[in-house]
Amino acid sequence: QVPLAESGGGLVQAGGSMRLSCTASGSTFSYSGMGWYRQAPGDPGKQRELVALITPGGTPNYAGSVKGRFTISRDNAKNTAYLQMNNLKPEDTAVYYCRRSLNGIYYWGKGTLVTVSS
Numbered sequence: 491q492v493p494l495a496e497s498g499g500g501l502v503q504a505g506g507s508m509r510l511s512c513t514a515s516g517s518t519f520s521y522s523g524m525g526w527y528r529q530a531p532g533d534p535g536k537q538r539e540l541v542a543l544i545t546p547g548g549t550p551n552y553a554g555s556v557k558g559r560f561t562i563s564r565d566n567a568k569n570t571a572y573l574q575m576n577n578l579k580p581e582d583t584a585v586y587y588c589r590r591s592l593n594g595i596y597y598w599g600k601g602t603l604v605t606v607s608s
Contacts, residue, residue, distance in 0.1 A: 496588045499602030502578055506606075510573040512588030512599060521546050523591040524564055524571035528584035531603065538587060542573060556582075578606045 498510040512524065523545055527538040542562035543551045550562045561574040571588065583606045588599040 494588050494590055494597060494599035496586065496599040496602040499586065499604045501605045501607060504578060504580055504606055504608050506578050507574070507576045508578065508604060509575070510586055510588075510602060510604070512571045512573075512590075514569045514571075514590055514597075516569075518592060519569040519590075520566040521592065524562075525589040525591070526562060526571075526573045527587045527589055528582075528604075529587070529601075530584050541586070544571065575604070578604075580606050580608045582606050 493515050495513045496510060498508060500508065502508050510526065514522065523543065525543040526541040528541050529538045530536055540553050541556055542553065542560055544562045544564055548564065552560060559575065559577045562571065564571045575582065583604060585601040585603050587601045590597045
């Protein structure tokens with residue numbers, strides 16, 4: 491079991507910023523790919539969409555809808571991945587989930603709600 495703990499969600503006004511954190515347990519964090527996904531609340535039929543990924547070596551990749559506004563990063567010494575979100579829009583409102591990939595296995599956090607008011 492490789493639990494993940496997300497933090498940093500909440501309510502923010504449009505145009506504001508917020509940083510999410512995802513802390514993993516264990517000693518293999520530096521070998522893990524990390525990612526952030528999101529799912530709009532109240533719409534369980536909608537699949538989680540990719541927001542950003544970062545490789546073990548630190549190479550990021552972003553969904554087109556957040557490119558230029560969001561930044562994914564990692565601190566291997568703290569076993570933590572981050573998602574810095576700037577210029578937030580109401581359509582960014584969602585439950586944000588952290589995902590860790592290790593040896594072909596995916597582990598998910600429980601999610602943290604981000605609400606952007608207009």
